[in-house]
Amino acid sequence: ELEDKIRERTQDLVKLVSELQSAKEHVNALFEKEKELNQLKTRFVSMASHEFRTPLSSIQLSATLIDKYIPKLDTENIEKHTGKIKNAVGNLTTILNDFLSLEKLEAGRVEVNPIWFNVVRFAEEIVEEMQLISKQDQHIIYEHKGTSAEVNLDNNLLKNCIINLISNAVKYSGENTMIQFNSILMDNELLIEIKDNGIGIPDVDQQNLFEPFFRAHNTGSIPGTGLGLNIVKRYVSLMQGEVSLESAQNIGTTIRLKIPFTNH
Numbered sequence: 001e002l003e004d005k006i007r008e009r010t011q012d013l014v015k016l017v018s019e020l021q022s023a024k025e026h027v028n029a030l031f032e033k034e035k036e037l038n039q040l041k042t043r044f045v046s047m048a049s050h051e052f053r054t055p056l057s058s059i060q061l062s063a064t065l066i067d068k069y070i071p072k073l074d075t076e077n078i079e080k081h082t083g084k085i086k087n088a089v090g091n092l093t094t095i096l097n098d099f100l101s102l103e104k105l106e107a108g109r110v111e112v113n114p115i116w117f118n119v120v121r122f123a124e125e126i127v128e129e130m131q132l133i134s135k136q137d138q139h140i141i142y143e144h145k146g147t148s149a150e151v152n153l154d155n156n157l158l159k160n161c162i163i164n165l166i167s168n169a170v171k172y173s174g175e176n177t178m179i180q181f182n183s184i185l186m187d188n189e190l191l192i193e194i195k196d197n198g199i200g201i202p203d204v205d206q207q208n209l210f211e212p213f214f215r216a217h218n219t220g221s222i223p224g225t226g227l228g229l230n231i232v233k234r235y236v237s238l239m240q241g242e243v244s245l246e247s248a249q250n251i252g253t254t255i256r257l258k259i260p261f262t263n264h
Contacts, residue, residue, distance in 0.1 A: 052092065052095065055088035055089070055091045055092050055095075055223070056088070056092075058084055058085075058087075058088040059084075059085050059088045059089070062081035062082075062084045062085045062088075063081075063085065065077070065081050066078055066081050066082065069081070090133065091223050094167070094225075095225055098225045098227040098228060098231065099225070099227070101160070101227075101231045102212065102227055102230070102231060105231065105234050110157075110234075110235070110238060112154045112157065112238050112239055113154050113156075114152050114153050114154050114261065114262075115152070115153075115154075115155060116150055116151070116152050117150070117151065117153075117155050118149045118150060119144070119149050119150070119151045119183050119185065119190065120144045120149040120183070121149075122155060122158075122159070123142050123144065123162070123181065123183055124142060126159060126162055126163060126166070126181075127140050127142045127181060129163075130163065130166045130167070130170065133167070133170060134170050134179075135170065135173075135174070135175045135177075136175045136176070137175055137176040137177075138170060138173065138175060138176070138177055138178075138179065139177075139178050139179070140166065140170075140178075140179045140181055141178055141179070141180050141181065142181045142182075142183075143180070143181075143182050143183075144182070144183045144184075144185070145182070145183070145184045145185070146183075146184060146185030146186065147185075148185055149185065151185065151190050151261055152261040152262060152263065153190065153239060153259060153261050154239060157235045157238065157239060158192075158235075158239070158259070160231070160232075160235060161192075161232045161235050161236060161257060162181075162192060162194070164228045164229075164231065164232050165192075165194040165232065165255055165257075166179065166181065166194060167228070168196075168228060168229075168253075169194055169195075169196035169198065169253070171222060171223075171224070172196065172198035172199050172219070172222065172253070173196045173197060173198035173199075173252075174198070177196070177197050177198070178197065179194070179195070179196050180193070180194070180195040180196075181193070181194055181195075182195075188260055188261055188262065188263060189258060189259065189260050189261070190257075190258075190259050190260075190261065191256060191257070191258050191259075192256065192257040192259070193254065193255070193256050193257075194254070194255050195252065195253070195254040196252050196253055196254075197251070197252040198252055198253060199218055199219075199249070199250065200218075200247050200248050200249040200250055200251050200252055200253055201216045201218075201245075201247040201249065201253055202216060202217060202218055202249050203249075204217075205217055205218075206245065206247060209229055209245065210229050210230055210233045210243070211230060212226065212227055212230045213225070213226040213227065213230075214226050214230075218249065232255075232257075236257050236259060239259050240259070240260055241257055241258055241259035241260065242257075242258045243255065243256070243257055243258075244256045244258070
């Protein structure tokens with residue numbers, strides 16, 4: 001009887017130690033997550049203050065110059081600086097959208113809501129929208145391959161991904177260039193391909209490219225948050241898809257999204 005009690009107590013102690021160990025691991029995991037979030041917040045504040053300064057300064061300067069040009073009725077310069085203000089506001093909107101998307105992802109508030117839609121019509125609308133922000137003589141060429149065009153995916157998440165990728169292609173390519181945008185539909189899988197002839201990504205930077213706030217060393221003064229590709233990868237992962245990248249410096253970049261979908 002004594003042996004049974006000792007055995008029982010020993011089992012209870014082993015169970016208690018195991019539970020304590022699990023609780024400790026759980027607390028450590030929470031602590032690490034909290035540490036990561038705090039680091040992310042610090043980087044967010046640093047990045048926001050830096051990235052907001054340039055477009056806000058541009059808006060302030062252009063607004064001041066427009067005030068001077070109005071009495072002279074200098075239409076050419078007024079239009080020039082109005083364009084600069086619109087461009088700066090566009091940059092601010094992109095930065096805000098990136099930060100809001102990241103915040104939603106970190107909080108686990110992004111849900112996948114697939115619907116059936118025609119990917120060709122969907123893509124053509126995006127091209128029309130993105131052509132408006134392209135540089136002089138930059139052409140976005142869209143092509144679809146497949147016997148069908150109907151897909152069952154989250155159109156909002158997919159649109160965000162494609163706009164992000166085409167925006168990058170526009171931003172990191174020069175004037176008089178072509179951006180190729182392809183959609184390929186095979187059975188229950190959609191392949192999206194965005195190809196540019198821009199500055200490309202150095203080999204040494206490619207492995208970190210999908211990390212939040214990371215920017216390649218050759219981006220120079222080109223504005224950006226370093227969040228776009230991280231958001232794209234996480235959205236595609238939520239849709240059970242994959243992202244792949246091919247790039248060569250001064251030659252260009254191709255990014256492919258491979259996303260499966262169901263027929264029901």
